[in-house]
Structure formats: C-alpha cells, structure tokens
Amino acid sequence: MTDGPARVAIVTGGARGIGRAIVLRLVRDGWSVAFTFRSSADAATSLAAEADAERLLALEGDVSDAERCAAIVDEVIARFGRVDALINNAGIRRDTLVYNMSDDDWSDVLRTNLDGAFHMTRAVLSPMMRQRSGSIVNVSSLSGLHAVVGQANYAASKAGLIALTRTLARECGRSGIRVNCVAPGLVATDMTAGMDPAAKSEMLKSIPMRRMVTADEVAAAIAFFLGNDSSGITGQTLCVDGGTTA
Ligand code: NAP
Numbered sequence: 001m002t003d004g005p006a007r008v009a010i011v012t013g014g015a016r017g018i019g020r021a022i023v024l025r026l027v028r029d030g031w032s033v034a035f036t037f038r039s040s041a042d043a044a045t046s047l048a049a050e051a052d053a054e055r056l057l058a059l060e061g062d063v064s065d066a067e068r069c070a071a072i073v074d075e076v077i078a079r080f081g082r083v084d085a086l087i088n089n090a091g092i093r094r095d096t097l098v099y100n101m102s103d104d105d106w107s108d109v110l111r112t113n114l115d116g117a118f119h120m121t122r123a124v125l126s127p128m129m130r131q132r133s134g135s136i137v138n139v140s141s142l143s144g145l146h147a148v149v150g151q152a153n154y155a156a157s158k159a160g161l162i163a164l165t166r167t168l169a170r171e172c173g174r175s176g177i178r179v180n181c182v183a184p185g186l187v188a189t190d191m192t193a194g195m196d197p198a199a200k201s202e203m204l205k206s207i208p209m210r211r212m213v214t215a216d217e218v219a220a221a222i223a224f225f226l227g228n229d230s231s232g233i234t235g236q237t238l239c240v241d242g243g244t245t246a
Helices: 018-030 041-050 064-080 103-131 154-174 195-207 215-226
Strands: 009-010 032-037 058-059 085-088 132-141 178-186 237-240
Touching: 009 018, 009 064, 018 032, 018 041, 018 085, 018 215, 032 041, 032 064, 041 058, 058 064, 058 154, 058 215, 064 103, 064 178, 085 103, 103 132, 103 178, 132 154, 132 215, 215 237
Parallel strands: 009 032, 009 085, 032 058, 085 132, 132 178, 178 237
Antiparallel strands: none
C-alpha cells in the first residue's frame, strides 16, 4: 500500500465511540473514509459536519446482514473507485454469567462482533485481491485474551477475531493484503459508561498505567497498521491496554 490522497477506508460502527475516533484520525491522515452506522443516524450526520464531508461517506447497515455488507462495499467502490482498508470495529456486549445467558445474548454478540467482521472481510477481499493490496484491522478486546467474568459471549467473539486475523494473514499475504488486530483495554465510550463504578475502579487498579486508554490511542494503533511503517507486519494483535497484559 502506498501513502497518498487516493486511499479509501471502510470503518464499521464509525458514528460514535472508538469508531468515530478512527474515522476522524483517518480523515486527518488524508484517507477517504466510508463509515457504517446501524442506529446512530444523528451521530453519523454530525460526524459528516465535523470532518471533511467531501471525503466521507456514511452508510446505514447492520454488519450481521451479509447481503447488506456486500452492498456497502459495492457502494463504496461506486463512490470512491477502490477500497484499500477495512476496519472491523462494530461491536456490542451483553454481559451475564453463562448459566443465565440466553440464546439471543450469545448469538446477538457473535453475529455482530464475529459474523459481522467475516461478512465485511469477505466482501472486500475480491477488490483487494484484484488491486493486490489492502489492509484489514479487526478491533478485538483485552477480553479476547484475558478472562473477564460475565463476558463469555463477548470473549468468544473477540478471541474469534484474533484467530480470524491470523488465518486471514496466512491466506492473503501473497495477495499483498495485510490483516492485523488491535485489542483495547478499558476505553471510555458508551460501551463502558454503564459499568458498575466499583467494578470499574477495581479494573483501573489492575491497569499498570492506572487509567483507561483513549479512543484516540486506539485509533493511533490502527493508523499504524494501515500505514507504511507497518509494511512488514501481518497476523499480529497489538494490545492498547495501559499494560494490563504485560
Ligand atoms: P460503542 O460506543 O458502544 O459503539 C459501538 C459501535 O458499534 C456503534 O458505532 C454501533 O453503531 C456499532 N454497531 C453495533 N452493532 C452493530 C451492528 N449490528 N451493525 C453495525 N454497527 C453496529 O462501543 P465502542 O466502545 O466504541 O466499541 C467499538 C469497538 O471496540 C467494539 O468492537 C468493542 O467491542 C471494542 N472494544 C471496546 C472497548 C471499550 O472499553 N469501550 C474495549 C475493547 C474493545 P450504531 O450506534 O449506529 O448502532
């Protein structure tokens, strides 16, 4: 991949939280960015106003819908002519102990976090293979590496993303496509806003840096994987977790 103004990225779940920080970072770095949203239409509109609207495309879509994912990639290519990067960021959690976990708690999380990444990835592989270049970054989680009580569904999806990353790196390396993963620790977004304050403060004590990481710090790790400074790196998972996994 070469640095330059023509690079085009797709960010899933880009209207808010970490996804929004990724979109803003990539626009700042000169990318054209298509981002998806599912329910946050107002946030998607405000993001288009905040960033350079000429280089932004907001697309509604649920990543658990394989047909919609394929259509999203077609729409991005129709608008920008190519796709150089995919960031599989969209995700949800439905925390509860396994003995209380409903089928929906399990499958909603797996369908969004893991199936969604699979659908989007499969859709970008043909254009990237034709170009013989591309970069895919999956947003996993510390929970995919380190057990957290109540997150079996989420952890399975996030560990699955790490395994997907490694397998894809082997499958796609010779096509010039790199696939990497970022595993954030605790980040202040809507996803963590509802956490029990006592549990949050306990978790903070276990972080060597004694603070949450920021969405911008996660976006910076993703920008590294998309840039030429990481041109020899594929199949890796980078923890952005204030040292929790050290
Ligand atoms: P967030 O603020 O809750 O945002 C979640 C994003 O995912 C939203 O943009 C949402 O879109 C999108 N989304 C959810 N379900 C979707 C679906 N079925 N189809 C399309 N988009 C969907 O969460 P966040 O903290 O920014 O998390 C972003 C990613 O980082 C997730 O994969 C999460 O697991 C991961 N992560 C977060 C933390 C943390 O501490 N926050 C830590 C580790 C990893 P709409 O709003 O449009 O519905």
